[in-house]
Amino acid sequence: MAALKWLPEAQDDLRRLYAFILPHSPQAASRAIDVIIEGVDGLIDFPELGSPWEPDTDFRELPVRFGAKGYVVRYRLFEDQVIIARVWHSLEDR
Numbered sequence: 001m002a003a004l005k006w007l008p009e010a011q012d013d014l015r016r017l018y019a020f021i022l023p024h025s026p027q028a029a030s031r032a033i034d035v036i037i038e039g040v041d042g043l044i045d046f047p048e049l050g051s052p053w054e055p056d057t058d059f060r061e062l063p064v065r066f067g068a069k070g071y072v073v074r075y076r077l078f079e080d081q082v083i084i085a086r087v088w089h090s091l092e093d094r
Contacts, residue, residue, distance in 0.1 A: 002047045002077070004040065006084045010073075013087040017071070036071050036087060039064035043075065043082045050075065059085065 014033055021029035039062060043049055050062035053074060062073040069090040076083050088094050 002044055002080055002082045004044060004084065005081050007086075010084040010087050017087065017089065032066050032071070035066045036064050036073065039071075040073055040075075040082075040084060047077050047082050063090070 014036065017036075018029045018033050021032055043062065048060070050060035050073070053059040053061045058076040058078075059074055060076065062075065064071040064073060072088050072090055072094075073084060074086045074088075076085060086094075
């Protein structure tokens, strides 16, 4: 079982995504964050669930479905930790 660690940038990403949705629908904003966190929690038991991001990097990407598109969580494995690096909406430039 792996431990989760959210980097400050990933925490900032969650706040940014929440703030973007909030004016349109507070319920959807809360649900989006809940869905992302639930998806990331799945990495505790299955840390290699995401796909390798690019060759020669330790990073992986986990798609998280929400609505028509969803989100992408970039993370890496280090010893017994899953380190969450960034979170984006799938339509954002990264």
